[in-house]
Amino acid sequence: MNLEHDTWVVVADGEKYLLLRNKGDQEFMNLEVVDHDTSTNPPARELATDRAGRQHDSKRHSNDGVQSWGKSAMQETDWHRVEEERFAEDVAEKLLGLSAAGQFRHLLVIADPRSLGAMRNAYGDRLAPAIIAEIGKDLTNLPLDKIEASIKAWDGG
Template sequence: MIAKPPLLIPHRGCVLVADGRKALVLRNEGYPLNPDLQVQHAIEALPNPPAREQGTDRPPRVRVDERRSAIAQTDRHEQAEQRFVAEVAAGLNRIAGPVSALVVVAPPRILAALRLAQPERLRRVTVAEIDQDLTKTTVSEIQRHLCGR
């Protein structure tokens, strides 16, 4: 197994750790070889009630040439995740202030949504994208996972 080199996050660089319900914005108050990630903002999505409370229990039906077909129901949880990710991406510019370097850590599906929703300025300063869910880990574990320290 080949060991990957530790990620070097510049001084005052930001790390966005997100999933579909929670996002952490961390700033490196240390230096690339001696990182010190500090929480700058924590964002949580609004509660999303169970699907049974958000719609009908049977999918709607339509008639197509004498036959009836069911229509796939809208996944309200998926829509809520996509809205949250878009809000985080748009708000990151305001939340983090001037960012010289950005590392984005998220599960693959959320990472793709963040990539599409990010303003161009943040895309240019993104130095790494890591496809893992680290939102349930502590800041020290995130730092150890990213920087090897």
């Protein structure tokens, strides 16, 4: 994929994002960092304070006709994942604000699939006129030249 001059690119996951601008042209991409941020999301073990809850089951009948009551464990909330989704939503809100301020006309969104889904839910159709493509990959840990190479190699599928 070739990016026009001044196209903005957001590269995000649930814990960090890079906001980039193509200072080059369609033939020679030159991404420069406009903004970046990292979440302070601690590991899930530090966010949970208790063991999973228990829930009483309704009456159960065994094969021999005896009625019994049981308990089952409830699945614990993954607070780390909740924070990752919240961070992705915050990135989407930032993009909406920048778009409303006229900061970019074209935007390429690159994020891991889970974060991309959270971002899509947050910005809905409001960024549709600016978004040229969405790529469901995690490129946040790559240097700029590798991000550029990944964008150039992307075939739209």
